[in-house]
Amino acid sequence: MAEVNKEQLLNCALCPNMCRCECPVVQVLGREATAPAGKARLALMLEQGHLAWNEEILEAVSNCLGCRGCATLCPFPELNLGDELLNTRLKSKEAGIGLPACNPYLGTLKKFGSPYGQKTGTWPAANKGAEVLLFAGCTSTANNPASIGAACHLLDKAGVTFQLIDEDCCGYPAAVWGDEDLARQLAAENKRKMTESGASLLVTNCPECWLTFTEHYPEWNQEIPIQIIDGPSYYLQLIREGRLELKENELTAVSYHDPCIWARVAKKVTEPREILRAIPGLNIEEPYSSGEATRCCGGGSMFQLSFPQTAAAVARRRLAEFPKDTAIVTACPFCREGLLQEGRPVLELVELLAISVK
Amino acid sequence: MSDSIDTILQESYPDQVLIDDYAREAAKIVGSENVSINQADLLSTCRDYWPVNSIWMLEGAVPALPQLVTWPRSTAEVSKLLALANDKKIPVIPYGEGSGTLGGVIPLRGGIMLDLKKMNRIRSLDEENLMATVESGLNGALYEEQLNRAGYTGGHFPQSLRCSSVGGWLACRAAGQFSTRYGKIEDITVSLEAVLPNGTIFSGRSVPRTATGPRIDHLFLGSEGTLGVITSATLRIWPLPEKRYLASYTFERLEDALETIRLFMQAGTRPAVVRLYDAQETGNHFPELGNKRCVLILLIEGNTEIVEAEAAVIKKYVLARKATDTGPEHVENWLEKRFNISVASVLFQKGAVLDTIEVCTNWHNAHSTYLAMQKALLAVEGTLLASGHYSHVYPEGAALYMTTVGFPGDDKVNFYKNIWQAAMEACLAEGAAISHHHGIGLHRGLWMADEHGTGLLVLRRIKKALDPHGIMNPGKLGLEEARKWQK
Numbered sequence: 001m002a003e004v005n006k007e008q009l010l011n012c013a014l015c016p017n018m019c020r021c022e023c024p025v026v027q028v029l030g031r032e033a034t035a036p037a038g039k040a041r042l043a044l045m046l047e048q049g050h051l052a053w054n055e056e057i058l059e060a061v062s063n064c065l066g067c068r069g070c071a072t073l074c075p076f077p078e079l080n081l082g083d084e085l086l087n088t089r090l091k092s093k094e095a096g097i098g099l100p101a102c103n104p105y106l107g108t109l110k111k112f113g114s115p116y117g118q119k120t121g122t123w124p125a126a127n128k129g130a131e132v133l134l135f136a137g138c139t140s141t142a143n144n145p146a147s148i149g150a151a152c153h154l155l156d157k158a159g160v161t162f163q164l165i166d167e168d169c170c171g172y173p174a175a176v177w178g179d180e181d182l183a184r185q186l187a188a189e190n191k192r193k194m195t196e197s198g199a200s201l202l203v204t205n206c207p208e209c210w211l212t213f214t215e216h217y218p219e220w221n222q223e224i225p226i227q228i229i230d231g232p233s234y235y236l237q238l239i240r241e242g243r244l245e246l247k248e249n250e251l252t253a254v255s256y257h258d259p260c261i262w263a264r265v266a267k268k269v270t271e272p273r274e275i276l277r278a279i280p281g282l283n284i285e286e287p288y289s290s291g292e293a294t295r296c297c298g299g300g301s302m303f304q305l306s307f308p309q310t311a312a313a314v315a316r317r318r319l320a321e322f323p324k325d326t327a328i329v330t331a332c333p334f335c336r337e338g339l340l341q342e343g344r345p346v347l348e349l350v351e352l353l354a355i356s357v358k
Numbered sequence: 359m360s361d362s363i364d365t366i367l368q369e370s371y372p373d374q375v376l377i378d379d380y381a382r383e384a385a386k387i388v389g390s391e392n393v394s395i396n397q398a399d400l401l402s403t404c405r406d407y408w409p410v411n412s413i414w415m416l417e418g419a420v421p422a423l424p425q426l427v428t429w430p431r432s433t434a435e436v437s438k439l440l441a442l443a444n445d446k447k448i449p450v451i452p453y454g455e456g457s458g459t460l461g462g463v464i465p466l467r468g469g470i471m472l473d474l475k476k477m478n479r480i481r482s483l484d485e486e487n488l489m490a491t492v493e494s495g496l497n498g499a500l501y502e503e504q505l506n507r508a509g510y511t512g513g514h515f516p517q518s519l520r521c522s523s524v525g526g527w528l529a530c531r532a533a534g535q536f537s538t539r540y541g542k543i544e545d546i547t548v549s550l551e552a553v554l555p556n557g558t559i560f561s562g563r564s565v566p567r568t569a570t571g572p573r574i575d576h577l578f579l580g581s582e583g584t585l586g587v588i589t590s591a592t593l594r595i596w597p598l599p600e601k602r603y604l605a606s607y608t609f610e611r612l613e614d615a616l617e618t619i620r621l622f623m624q625a626g627t628r629p630a631v632v633r634l635y636d637a638q639e640t641g642n643h644f645p646e647l648g649n650k651r652c653v654l655i656l657l658i659e660g661n662t663e664i665v666e667a668e669a670a671v672i673k674k675y676v677l678a679r680k681a682t683d684t685g686p687e688h689v690e691n692w693l694e695k696r697f698n699i700s701v702a703s704v705l706f707q708k709g710a711v712l713d714t715i716e717v718c719t720n721w722h723n724a725h726s727t728y729l730a731m732q733k734a735l736l737a738v739e740g741t742l743l744a745s746g747h748y749s750h751v752y753p754e755g756a757a758l759y760m761t762t763v764g765f766p767g768d769d770k771v772n773f774y775k776n777i778w779q780a781a782m783e784a785c786l787a788e789g790a791a792i793s794h795h796h797g798i799g800l801h802r803g804l805w806m807a808d809e810h811g812t813g814l815l816v817l818r819r820i821k822k823a824l825d826p827h828g829i830m831n832p833g834k835l836g837l838e839e840a841r842k843w844q845k
Contacts, residue, residue: 049362
């Protein structure tokens, strides 16, 4: 189990928390216990042994979207509060404490390999042994299978031979809900299947899956022996190589919502915009916050399942930052889900590309 | 609580039966989702950024615990919640973002934390009269951001901008870093809406000035939650500045720089930022300038012609004192780093105790107060450093901001008390005021009688008249004894 870094927790707990204005959770809930330092102080008291686990404390330290909005103003470059809180929560299982809001989803995840339940949908025939492995991700599979179809269409158009596998959830939901054993089991199973696939390049459209493969799998001793690439970078590469040619579509103006992980961890803020600029006849209008300063859609850390009201409130707050008459384009299945709620057109980048490819 | 958390300053609690009754009735007012006895909520609202809280945190202790947290969403709900608490004589502590530095929100006698963070709207933006009416729970940086998006600025930039609320600014009579141009919060405030302990709501009139007796709403500026709850305010706003001019100069002697500032302020200039650092702080904050000279940084902004004229006038006074022009880049550095105070977290972990003590001087004692406070602080056993800067200036004087760091060994709280005792005695002996903008809270209440003389009796009578049951933030502002802390 990854250890809590007490020095970093102390840095946060003792700091005046100039970052709280960028924490979407405390801004929508108004609860001091969900401010960055509020959570850090509770985690510190648990770590000091002055506070015993109970559901109230676990719920408070679970109220982190992992969006790293706080990090944009943090004076401590080594501090990742989301990870410290995640590592703190892993200890709740030892204490026999779980969150009632998460337990049903953990049960579903154990049973079906997806927190959304039985997987449905039909994928193109497997090209076993193909060089490129497209990881669909359970959120896209459950909420927007069309985006996987769109990705497949793009790869076909580009002449890429690719394969899909009978994947399990990447394991991130299990980790954020405090069940590291389950997360490791899922990771081990995915690693086995990926290794056996014979692929040499893993493409993922979901930033949470990408983060889990690149950051958490090595921590769990499940490093994948395949090169991993984020969707935006891969599709841009295909465009630059001339393998995807783009044409006008019915959309004239779009705003790009930077998913937190792509923007702040993978630093992929120019790639999606270069893709958008490559589509003829498309105007790009930025929301108030963009690039690495983006604000969360409310979908991080599985909030759409475990804290749906908070997720929706965070999404509404983000939606207020967009120009009124544009379609929103994003590159994350959670962001799409969150930003859909007010009835605006929201597309994943792969879906926009699929309708723009010649 | 079955946990091993000490509550160091807890004096008492109201009977739990009263709290249970209150919780049931409050839920009818604000909804059960806005009333909490959740342990995480109680532990999180029990403190602010008073350094003593940090000392105790490292030891696994908290100052005191409330018994209930509630989140009103409107002035009407605040009114009902207060009337209910008044009826049951339960203490109420208004809570914003918890950025105070003097223990002002510690629930010494338990009771209710009235968290205002759900009152966070800008109710109106009056572009003709340049006023915004804003609810008190709105985070300061988010208030400024919303104004910026509409083309305006609120002109109020305390170092706590990102971690403080509009209500907190008003309740402690805050001052922002650009205050020499835009004014302190009392200059920016046109009117206030507040709720008295018995639930009475009143609003001041949003006109530039009145001669209709004392401004009752302005009585709440600096009241620190002891008289009632500030629920909204109408504040001045300004168009975003057309031009910004940055300059810095170094002086061999602090007193020469002070005299220069006096002259250009009395000549009528109003630069937004005027900050003068002693040699030690110059070396700490601007290492590229060394620690032998004192740096003055200036920022002028607003209408282009006025900015250029002010810059020319100030330059004339500065150069007449043989200052060295060190260019705009040091001001740019300051602008970039001005919200970074990570050093506090690091030093506390290393066993240090540090604090900042801001006072207000006139020009005639601006330098002597600095010398006296520095000498007094350095005389306290364990003190390693005592330095200072001047940050808010007026035609009549300036705010002096002393920073002190010590490594006292085990008895950190006693050391903390000793440095404050030394600093306050020196300040009072020089005739300076004991606070410029951090307020009083719990700790500085120890010197309120020295500061006010008979004025404190007047304040206490006002308190008694408005809050006869003493429910509002008891033990603060020096209005009554905080028994365990004063012991």
